[in-house]
Amino acid sequence: MTQRPVPGTDTRRPASGGPRAAARNRAALVAAAREVYAEQGLDAPLSAIARRAGVGQGVLYRHFPDRAAVASAVLEENVGQIERTAGQDTDLARVLGVLTWHLKESAAFISMLHIDGAGSRAAVPAYALELSRRVETALRRHLPPSHPLAAEPDDLMIAVGMVSGAVTGAAREQREHRARAAWRLLGVEVGPVRPAGE
């Protein structure tokens, strides 16, 4: 089980008090949740996340009142990384590399991307829809008109759903291989599969 540190979240010390410690704990909890979800799925107990982050369960509950709050913090951080990458002087391949890293790491993110505006059901939480639209906006900033996914208006997010489909249900160590194969089958170039800023 290899655990790459996520930039800015590699300080997993117990709280020592104050707002700086609170921010550090929150970041450690989000990073820990991402790892635990990737390994054990979304049903993983919150106690495992607190343990991985090196904080007590009380600290976890202070930041996240329930399970859904933890999952949305992870999704928010994933989408934020994609947006930050898209905000740089970059190209679509690079942004897709970051997107693919999150598909590989985060089961919650995979489920989220199975949703889009046109096809959504009433049961889909509004925030998931909103996050999915933010991913689309970030990708579209770098989509050249000649790109294979620029032909029809919904091709881009259908393709993202397809790559999600290629990794869903796969063991974690198979996901990158399958995601890369999926992009290859779509004829789409993907840059390095890694988190933003590495």
Next chain:
Amino acid sequence: MTQRPVPGTDTRRPASGGPRAAARNRAALVAAAREVYAEQGLDAPLSAIARRAGVGQGVLYRHFPDRAAVASAVLEENVGQIERTAGQDTDLARVLGVLTWHLKESAAFISMLHIDGAGSRAAVPAYALELSRRVETALRRHLPPSHPLAAEPDDLMIAVGMVSGAVTGAAREQREHRARAAWRLLGVEVGPVRPAGE
């Protein structure tokens, strides 16, 4: 809500006794389950399935001891239709049309196809893995060496997982459009999207 009859299962009368009635009830229950699952998802109550089939709940429980037994009967029938189509003098596009019809109709089938041998987790039921392998065998019978999905050994089932991913989470009336777009993005021809034998 349009309900196309599935061949051989269009007789939804209450049991009148005897093995023939039992077979008819079972077929009606499987067809009803497919429709109810497609409309309401896999959490639909068994009572809704019995009602749709026009039988009492006692009859349902005589054929299917629990929820999982109903779902596997639907899956078994889906895979059987794909195998029967592949057993005819046909081509891959026609078999993919039947597969796509089932992706469109059956939420359970969609989940099943997110599984493959290489990527499976211990939690995946053995029968789902076996059914997925049978789908692969049926498709491979008609896969020409020059086909876009014949380049790498796992491309075929990765592509099936990708098309599943394109329809997962979409409203039922969006699924055929999305599945067709997915096959188009893969450069793969698909025949009429309909059940076997129609």
